Structure formats: structure tokens, C-alpha cells
Amino acid sequence: MEFKKASSRVFVAGLGAVSAIGNNVAECLSSLVNYKAGMDSITYLQTLHKGQLPVAEVKLSNSQLADITGLQPQISRTALLSMMAAKEALIDCGLINIASLRTGFISANTVGGMDKTEQFYADFIVDNNSGDLQDVINHECGKVTELVADALGINTFISTISTACSSSANAIFFAARLIKQGMVDIVVAGGVDALTKFTLNGFNSLMILDKEFCRPFDETRQGLNLGEGAGYVVLVSEKVSSLLQKKPYAELTGYCNKNDAYHQTASSPDGTGPYLAMKGALALAALEPKDIDYINLHGTGTQNNDFAEATAIGRLFADPYPAMSSTKSFTGHTLGASGGIEAVFSVLSISQNIIYPNLRLQTPMREFSFSAETTLTEDKEIKHVLSNSFGFGGNCTSLIFSKIKA
């Protein structure tokens, strides 16, 4: 612990993402601008819901992921996906020698190596002496982070955050503060989740999975589609930023974490948590609501989330409302990865000056005078993007990415 206040600004110098719409950032971006969603019937996950529920799987098997990442194919898919995106982000930032810098890895996930644990468990409950122990050795959320940190050669500061669907936004938030406090020079921050029977059945038991492709912010929305993937940003201090061979993509100017304190799973009808999180992020960034050019919505497609989020937006923003869309209409809800993947998309929105469409939106929610974008916008300068991530347990986090001022 060394509190030095070494950097007052935090820059995004690298991006990495893997999701149902692409195995890297370029592929994801291409799908976003070409309106290509990633949902499909279940291919890789071994579940009885195959053929019944659409999901947004990464289009690679574990052995393909292992080939690309150099990790072992029998380890958790969560670690394989994490490695894909974290490695891409680190390479993208262009720093050749991270060993000379104090480097951190802050990764979020919600169920760790559950994909392997549930295989183990099927044998274990029949006989407590059976089940391959190698399948539970990485059950803990933190173990997944360590597998990837070790493979990347990062050991200065490693941590794992788990706050349900806001997990990786909180990882990015925490990482930025570590840089500002002068504890690390550079951090790979974001999160990952692989599809598991545990989460698919959990959300199914809550009856919030849409049997069709999800329709966030639509009046007729019926729930979410689960997805999987990983998304990381490389955050650097001002000092490291000056050493980079290429210009950073954006600056992380705002972040705020608030709790809805209303219900374990449901959002408050007045959107208290989302409202406070967005408001706090704006205050930290010293921005007015009218300065936001685009909101990357949490927008899961559930009745409850979208209503609460829109209510909060209605309370905080005024006409003309900022453009907004849910990229979960492409990637599905990737849970612990969503804040990371959407941070990558938010940064790309700034660097490419684009606003993504919200797919399958036909009937805007009738309670609100604003709605999400249905088409791609490419002719507008994007200076500030607000990215929302809200989760079970009332955990609400908003991040703001901004174009770097000269």
C-alpha cells in the first residue's frame, strides 16, 4: 500500500474482447456495424435446454480456444475466454516490456470454474469419492484470474471482483483507482463468464429468459438471452501513456458504484441505484447530462431492468436525450463479462465515432418519450459515452469514457 496520488488521469491504451459476435475486437466491431447478432441455438453447452433456449455462445470449442491461447483444453472455459481477450488487450496496448512496469490484473467473473464443477458434481453426488479433482481445482472465481495472470506473467497486483452483472465494471473502476493512487502503472481490467448449466438454469428458474432473441428496450420484451465472453481494457497512468507508441483510445473520466438497496434480484421501480450511479459518474467526470453523446445501456431485455433503467435515464437526462442502445441485443447478457465487453464497445464508439443500433427494437417502451437507436450512426463526433452495468444484489455501476482532450 503506497498512496502516492501518482496519476490524476487514467487512459485506455488497449482493448480485448471475445463474444458471440467475434473472437477479437475487430470481429466484434464488424458484427456491430453490420447488424449481426450472435444468438443461436445451443451448440457447445451440454444441457437439456438445447434446442429450446437461444444463447449467445462464443463460436469456438474449448480445444480451439486452448489452441489459440496456449492454455490446456481441460481447464475451465472461463479461463480460456479470459485469456483470449486479456492477451489481445495487452498486445494491443503495444507495451513490449511490461516486466519493467508495475502491472495489475483485475478480472471479474460470477461463477469461476463452474463449468467444470458441474461436471465433477454429477459424479460426486453419486459417490463422494468420485469425480475428477482436477475439475474442481479451479472452482473459485479467483483461481480463474490466477490461471490467466500466470500465463500473462502478471504478478504485482491481482484481484477478482464479483458483484453479479456489474462485476467487470467494478473491476475497471477499482483498477482506475489503483492507478490514481499510484499503486500500479498499468492494469488489465475487465471480466469474463462462460455459459454454464448453473447460470442457464438459474436464470431459467427466474423465468427471465426470452425463448426468442431478446428485445431490449422494446415494449414487447420478454427477457434476456444469456451470452458468454470476456472483455478487457488496458488502463495506464499518465506517465505510461507518454511511453506508448500509439495514442490511447480514450480517457476513463467517470465512474460510480451505488446500491439500489431495494431487493435481492429486482430493480427499484424508480431506478434509484441506476440514477445514483449515473449521476455520480457524471459528477466525477465534471460533465452535465447533456454532454453525454451515447449511453451503452445495461438493457438486458427484462421487463424490470429496462423499465428501471429508462426511468433513471428519464429522471437524470432531459430532451434532447442522448442516443442509447443495448449491445446485449448482439452479444446476449454475458453477466460478469458484460461490463468489460461493453467498456470495449464504449471506447470503440469514441475512437470510431459510431453509435451502435439496438437490434429488434420495433415498439419503443410506451412509458417513455425517448427510445434506443435502431440504426447505426456514423456521422457524429462522439466525445463522452456512459456505460451502465447493474446486477443482482442492487449493485449498480456506471462508467464514463471520454475522447482525450488535446
Add this chain to the structure above:
Amino acid sequence: MKIFIRSASCISPQQTFKQELFLPELVNYTANYLKVIQPDYATILDPKLLRRMSYIVKMGVAAAITSLQEGGITEPGAIITGTAYGCLEDTGIFLNALIKQDEETLSPTAFIQSTHNTVGAQIALMLKCNAYNNTFVHTGFSFENALLDGMMLLQEGEINNVLAGAVDEITNTSLAILNRFKLYKEVPVSNLSLFDSPSKGTIAGEGAAFFVLSSQRPENAYAQIDGLATFYKPASEADVKKNIADFVASHALDLNDIDLVIAGRNGDMQNDGLFDSLQNSIFANNAVINYKHLCGEYPTASSFAMWLAAKILQAGQLPKMPGNHTGKQIKKILVYNTYLGIHHSLILLTDVE
């Protein structure tokens, strides 16, 4: 900047919870795992809410709420939880149901309560507290990360009080699985004699410890936290020693200034060799006590050690424990913990003058 421990609450296998006396007597178990002494939760938590709470949630929320009460804080500026394993009981219940019922007609209750942030969420819900809320789940760093986050928030200066702590539970399932990894003694032992005969394995433990940290000096503060450091997979014993020496030096101290070391010895020969070596070298002139015979070994056991350190500094001396050095005034404590040799942490605490 100074960071004070305003209040502390601990539920453990010992008599630590709401006790007028500091560890009045040590509880002896003959087992290879130690479960907490469960308080009468109905006297602490709303019975309506209590009915729906799992074992770990009750334990975590009760420790959190009582530490807030003791500190006279109704709305903390942040709620930060560390838990390595999260809500194992509900995770197990949902996994069981999902396999036995072939993914059909599942009740969502266990799934809802299985998420790692359930304890932090329930605290917020009970307090109707909209403040910052975070949960760290990084195995043997979970508590240290939560503590660090709290200290950073106070340092950032927007809030004056933080609730931070850690909780982990043992379940029959986790014990059955971890036993197969040969982490624990093969035959039950007396926890109070854990360090008497070196053998393989430790004893499993569980518990909850929550603290209110303040940036302004409260009346009756337990102690002051001077520093915190973690190091991951040190390359060698020499590396461990260097990390400890550097940490102490970074606070303009040398080891002779430390009145007491609270060490993470756990009774497992493999783990304890390091502590033997440290006590024969850098800690040779220090009074050293152990704590894992009291709470067992678990990834967030260092939260018990910090509770113990806070209580010792408040009392100014050690409780009656085997091998203690009573009489000597204790003003500075170094907590050095390791979990499975992978995660190492140092917490430096000073009494409040």
C-alpha cells in the same frame, strides 16, 4: 493519512462475538474442522429476514451489523465484503437440484442466494444503504483486497467511514471435497494442541469479521492501520523475507520496533516450515503468536487475525493464551499471513495514543 479501526465484530469458533471479556477462555475441539459458535441471530436480525438467510449470510450480516452498532454508524460510506468461496451452501443446493431434477422445475431461491455478493447486498438492503458496495473474491487475498479498497476510499476523502470485512463458510460438501485434496489432518486433533506435533494437513475453519474503518479518529478506537501489502507466489523463502523487510522499512521501522507478530502458522508441516525459518531469522527477536488453532485455516482467516490484533491493541496486552508474553505493553503488531503458500499478506497496526 491515518486510518482507524472504529469497531470490530467477529463470529468464529471461539468466544469472540459480543463478549465483554477478550477471549475469556479458549474453546477446545477435537476435529479436523472448526465451525463457528453461532450467536442467537434472532436477537440481532429481524426474524422475518432471518428466515430467508442462509448460514453464511446470517454470519456475515450479523458481524457487519454489530460492528456498525458498536461504531455508532447507521449509514456507512461503503460496504465492502471479501469472500473466497462465496455462498457455498446455496451453490451446492442449486447444483444438487439441477442434477437430480434433470434441469426441470427448479426453484430460483438457492440460485438467487448463491451469488458472491449476497452478503454485501443483504447488508445494504437491511440498512437501506445506497452507498458504494463491492465484493472481492480473490481466494487468499479476498479480505486484504476488501480492506485495501476501504482504505483507498478513505484516502480518496469523499467518505469518512467504511464497513469492510470478510466471511467464508464450511459446508459438508466443501469439506468432503477439500479433504480429498488432503488439506486437512487425516485424524481429528485438538485444535489447542495444533502446533505440538508436526504432521501433514491443517484444520479447516470458517468465520466472519467486519470492521468499521474511519479516517477521523473516533473515541475508543481499537487501533490504527498503518499499512497493508500483499504478495503473490513469492519465488523463494528469501523473497518472502525481502518482502517483509521492505514492507517494515517502507514504514520507517525495523523489526525491533514490532512488539508482536501474529503469524499464519496452520499446523501443516508443509506450510509451517516457512514460519520456522522466519522465526529463526528475521523474526528471531520478535514475540510471535499464532491464531489458526483458534479459527482454523480458510482463505479469509486473516480477517480473524486482524480482529485479534485490534483487540490486543485495545487491551494493550495479550489474552491468556498458551505461550503468551503477558505483561509487556503491545503497541505495534505485524500480522503476517499466508494461504497455501500462494497468497501472502502483511498488515501493520499500531495502538491509538
